[in-house]
Amino acid sequence: MLLGAIADDLTGATDLALMLAREGMKTVQVVGTPPSGFDTGDAEAVVVALKSRTIPAAEAVSLSLEAAHWLLAGGARQLIFKYCSTFDSTPEGNIGPVSEALMELLGAEVTIACPAFPANKRTVYRGHLFVGDLLLSDSPMKDHPLTPMRDANLVRVLQAQTKVPVGLVARDVVSEGPQAIRSSFAAAASDGPRMLIVDAIENDDLRAIGEAASDMKLITGGSGIAIGLPENFRRAGLIGGRGAPARLATPAGRPVILAGSCSAATRRQVAAAIAAGLPARKIDPLAIADGSETPAEVLAFIQAAGEGPALVYASADPAAVADAQEKLGRERAGSIVEHLFAEVATALRDRGYTRFLVAGGETSGAVVQALDVKALMIGPEIDPGVPWTLSLGDEAPVALALKSGNFGTDDFFLKAWTLLS
Ligand SMILES: Nc1ncnc2c1ncn2[C@@H]1O[C@H](COP(=O)(O)OP(=O)(O)O)[C@@H](O)[C@H]1O
Numbered sequence: 001m002l003l004g005a006i007a008d009d010l011t012g013a014t015d016l017a018l019m020l021a022r023e024g025m026k027t028v029q030v031v032g033t034p035p036s037g038f039d040t041g042d043a044e045a046v047v048v049a050l051k052s053r054t055i056p057a058a059e060a061v062s063l064s065l066e067a068a069h070w071l072l073a074g075g076a077r078q079l080i081f082k083y084c085s086t087f088d089s090t091p092e093g094n095i096g097p098v099s100e101a102l103m104e105l106l107g108a109e110v111t112i113a114c115p116a117f118p119a120n121k122r123t124v125y126r127g128h129l130f131v132g133d134l135l136l137s138d139s140p141m142k143d144h145p146l147t148p149m150r151d152a153n154l155v156r157v158l159q160a161q162t163k164v165p166v167g168l169v170a171r172d173v174v175s176e177g178p179q180a181i182r183s184s185f186a187a188a189a190s191d192g193p194r195m196l197i198v199d200a201i202e203n204d205d206l207r208a209i210g211e212a213a214s215d216m217k218l219i220t221g222g223s224g225i226a227i228g229l230p231e232n233f234r235r236a237g238l239i240g241g242r243g244a245p246a247r248l249a250t251p252a253g254r255p256v257i258l259a260g261s262c263s264a265a266t267r268r269q270v271a272a273a274i275a276a277g278l279p280a281r282k283i284d285p286l287a288i289a290d291g292s293e294t295p296a297e298v299l300a301f302i303q304a305a306g307e308g309p310a311l312v313y314a315s316a317d318p319a320a321v322a323d324a325q326e327k328l329g330r331e332r333a334g335s336i337v338e339h340l341f342a343e344v345a346t347a348l349r350d351r352g353y354t355r356f357l358v359a360g361g362e363t364s365g366a367v368v369q370a371l372d373v374k375a376l377m378i379g380p381e382i383d384p385g386v387p388w389t390l391s392l393g394d395e396a397p398v399a400l401a402l403k404s405g406n407f408g409t410d411d412f413f414l415k416a417w418t419l420l421s
């Protein structure tokens with residue numbers, strides 16, 4: 001293993017693994033930190049998927065350190081801490097505390113923090129994060145059920161989460177290329193530990209940043225920050241050229257769509273699927289809480305829906321989410337939905353379902369944990385940041401498309417299936 005990554009949620013891990021695979025590294029994604037001795041085969045990059053984005057900071061730090069120790073023991077020469085391209089975090093973290101702990105572990109004087117992912121319209125300019133044409137704080141992320149993002153100034157957001165001084169490498173420097181960027185890292189390091197937000201508005205910026213960071217022990221950011229890293233290993237003669245994208249041996253079996261994301265993109269995808277005539281059932285946290293909606297009923301609906309994919313969705317608009325959270329509490333409203341999806345997914349797998357399309361990072365984490373999937377092979381890209389994957393090491397493998405809430409075109413739930421044989 002050359003490159004080790006720790007991702008704070010499952011869809012984020014898949015997004016990063018796809019990026020590394022596309023850039024020519026043999027990449028495996030594992031779910032949680034595996035036991036020592038776990039075989040990652042000939043993987044050149046390994047991404048550990050955690051579910052640590054919204055848990056208490058101390059727990060996130062401890063899980064991330066455990067993953068880091070495992071990756072280092074496996075030979076990783078450089079670590080990436082992958083978080084969301086919309087910098088999803090709470091005022092307490094967990095981006096700051098985890099980055100700080102990993103810097104300490106690695107003895108890193110300086111690290112970068114760059115969530116830019118231009119293919120999905122996330123750009124950073126003058127330290128401010130844009131989602132398409134909107135500042136993060138004006139985007140639908142301001143209403144996220146678990147991590148509402150109300151400030152687009154990343155220097156300020158990150159500084160509130162860490163005692164390590166946070167600085168900025170602005171686009172003026174980035175556009176001068178790898179040499180200038182590297183000099184700005186060195187200047188920051190000479191002043192003591194630093195976290196640097198780095199501007200990037202296009203892939204060429206990210207490739208230049210990647211080249212400049214070839215010697216950096218820890219790199220943090222969205223999947224975009226990884227775009228230039230495989231080339232460093234290729235230049236050093238450590239990896240081969242870019243191969244053809246992996247083909248998945250898709251298991252025979254029935255398909256289902258489980259959507260727990262309330263993002264604007266997922267809600268559009270739900271609407272498009274319903275408009276196209278997919279059998280669909282909406283579930284509501286309040287109904288689950290009072291017992292009027294049960295996993296058994298949801299299961300019966302899916303099984304009765306026929307051979308094509310049925311859709312079960314909790315996706316709701318910000319007013320409905322706020323109402324559920326007011327009555328149940330933010331955490332319980334989320335976990336009650338996640339538990340239902342987890343239970344339904346397990347029952348479906350036991351009944352021969354093998355193709356799962358899951359929308360939402362936390363939701364995917366809950367489903368994959370329930371299915372007891374230990375590792376994933378990355379398959380064809382459905383849309384930027386979202387591949388089909390195949391569970392590894394299972395007697396009865398399942399195909400999983402784990403969709404980040406905000407990713408994918410409106411017809412994602414319809415078109416994804418065409419990539420499976
Ligand atoms: N109707 C709802 N009301 C409140 N919370 C909800 C509702 N539907 C889903 N949730 C919760 O919102 C969270 C969405 O997070 P996640 O699955 O990570 O989606 P995303 O990828 O969009 O961030 C999950 O915890 C999910 O259970």
Ligand SMILES: O=C(O)[C@@H](O)C(=O)COP(=O)(O)O
Nearest residue numbers: 011012015084085361404405
């Ligand atoms: O970086 C991204 O945007 C994604 O990889 C990601 O982390 C998304 O998280 P969710 O929106 O919670 O799925």
